[in-house]
């Protein structure tokens with residue numbers, strides 16, 4: 154082959170390469186989505202913490218639309234505490250052609266029915282806040298979970314009390330009998346957070362050297378009104394005895410505060426978990442000794458960013474580290490009135 158022919162051949166090869174490359178680029182651009190549809194089902198739309206997460210998810214979607222040029226259709230539904238309703242919502246999301254589902258399960262042990270439907274339709278699912286059992290999470294590599302580590306929330310909550318006791322024992326042991334007498338308000342018995350929070354909160358008090366004695370406890374299902382009723386009953390049953398109210402969440406602490414306000418009783422300390430908007434307000438006003446704040450912006454952003462990446466067939470961003478490739482644990486911190 155003479156020199157001229159060789160150059161011609163090289164030129165031709167380069168041209169073919171360029172045509173192929175631009176062709177592929179075009180095809181890729183045509184396949185790239187310009188909008189995503191995300192189906193979200195909340196176990197209960199009237200839950201304060203879940204509502205705060207919902208708001209942050211809406212903010213994350215708006216910010217994403219503005220910065221990424223992708224239209225986001227966030228279809229948020231309330232399952233109103235009914236698993237059948239939630240299953241129907243999932244079916245509807247699938248028939249509407251959702252690219253991904255974000256599910257806050259009503260019954261975390263019944264996630265398999267949702268997983269069956271999602272797997273059949275090949276639609277990834279981001280569960281959040283109510284953790285499906287491990288066997289369910291292991292069924293498919295397109296299942297994710299976003300939440301806060303229950304033991305961490307509890308240890309932080311316990312530390313609020315430990316710190317306070319170390320600074321000023323008499324602020325908790327108000328009758329000076331050498332023990333802090335407490336009552337416990339617990340969340341739903343079926344929720345992974347309730348048991349673990351209760352166990353580790355109390356363990357942290359013991360480990361931290363706070364002399365404690367349990368008066369009584371009860372399940373108020375995360376609800377302000379149920380907690381308020383229980384607290385009112387305990388105040389009557391155990392007059393001048395309760396020094397501390399350990400609450401599995403802020404709403405129940407606020408319920409207990411409602412009961413204190415109604416009866417005019419003062420001098421009892423309360424701790425919560427969540428740092429909901431009203432919870433933060435109660436800390437600021439001094440009615441709540443402290444609470445534990447899961448970074449709700451980060452929490453909601455993780456749910457949204459995993460969902461958006463899955464919907465677009467992209468990699469999950471590196472700043473959302475996933476344990477075992479599927480669990481995102483939201484950072485938490487103590488919030489007290491300084």
Ligand code: GAL
Nearest residue numbers: 200202203282346375402427
């Ligand atoms: C907990 C939260 C509660 C309630 C519950 C619902 O993590 O602390 O306030 O929102 O989730 O599943």
